[in-house]
Amino acid sequence: MNSQLTFVPQTTFLGAVALPRRASCARSSGVRSATTAVLDTPASNTYLQRHAELAVRDFLTRRAVNTVMYYMHELGDNTTRTWLKRFERFSERVENGQFVDGESYLNRMMRAEKERISVQVSHLGGRLLRTYEYDVEPFRLAKRILDIRKQLAAEWVGDLRCIEMENLEIQRMAIERALCSDEAQLESKRKLIFDSDPFASDQTPLRYKNYHALKTLITSHAVSRLLPYVRDCGSNHDYMYLLQFCRAYGMIGDGDQFVRELMGRPIERRTHPSYTIQPRSLALQVLELRTAVAAEWIEVMKFVPSEHMLMNRRILERSVEMGDGVCEQDEL
Numbered sequence: 001m002n003s004q005l006t007f008v009p010q011t012t013f014l015g016a017v018a019l020p021r022r023a024s025c026a027r028s029s030g031v032r033s034a035t036t037a038v039l040d041t042p043a044s045n046t047y048l049q050r051h052a053e054l055a056v057r058d059f060l061t062r063r064a065v066n067t068v069m070y071y072m073h074e075l076g077d078n079t080t081r082t083w084l085k086r087f088e089r090f091s092e093r094v095e096n097g098q099f100v101d102g103e104s105y106l107n108r109m110m111r112a113e114k115e116r117i118s119v120q121v122s123h124l125g126g127r128l129l130r131t132y133e134y135d136v137e138p139f140r141l142a143k144r145i146l147d148i149r150k151q152l153a154a155e156w157v158g159d160l161r162c163i164e165m166e167n168l169e170i171q172r173m174a175i176e177r178a179l180c181s182d183e184a185q186l187e188s189k190r191k192l193i194f195d196s197d198p199f200a201s202d203q204t205p206l207r208y209k210n211y212h213a214l215k216t217l218i219t220s221h222a223v224s225r226l227l228p229y230v231r232d233c234g235s236n237h238d239y240m241y242l243l244q245f246c247r248a249y250g251m252i253g254d255g256d257q258f259v260r261e262l263m264g265r266p267i268e269r270r271t272h273p274s275y276t277i278q279p280r281s282l283a284l285q286v287l288e289l290r291t292a293v294a295a296e297w298i299e300v301m302k303f304v305p306s307e308h309m310l311m312n313r314r315i316l317e318r319s320v321e322m323g324d325g326v327c328e329q330d331e332l
Contacts, residue, residue: 063210160298
């Protein structure tokens, strides 16, 4: 499974959506916090924020399906695992970055009909072949995915709170790196912010991988929200520098590494007009936005149990309507 995420520049990310330029916010000396200014812009409070919330919900569904498939692999249920990979072309869409609208995906699974699958098992080097009938019940699979999704959401509420400490650790290690270039010594000074025990009964088995991918996703959205602010309210030199850095960096496989590389870039000077680009300052703004986006996503995760109740209610109402329809046909 490809866990890398592609950074999409702002011009492509929004498609045909036109962002209004705000003359009142341009280079205002009264703005003390770039994060506050970014969150106050219309783009952040409307399209980008809603897109980020939808993206993290879809990501939660995707990781829940992956966790269920992991359990199936451990228990040797390869038949159901294969069915789940093929349903709605899940594996193919995830690999191509096309898995969106996870709620509709689960609704379609809940409404899917039961399928009977023939499984052939050979013994004694293929001399003895037996065929077994196996029923796959999509509704039960969807319920399992919802249960895992709810558990992941509860985990992520705590995990997202680690983002602020991760940001402080990146800044501390940047200072350590300026004082010492020996990577072996630097590694010994690195603090472990996220501690996950895979054998703990109250944790999902893919928790560390989920956390790593979550940091990458949150970094991508933080940069996507910073770019339009720098473009409209900051220096054009900063905007072009950050945009070119993102394009040159390419695929983001590690959110922390992306920030470290940006922070480690040397200061550059521009003319027409005269300006000094400080990559460290841009990296700090990305870190601040990671904390802000993490706070938004925590509230999204807290709402997941209520979403599941609404989803189950709709399914129950639909099943009752279908039952009433069958009864009416029998009476006729």
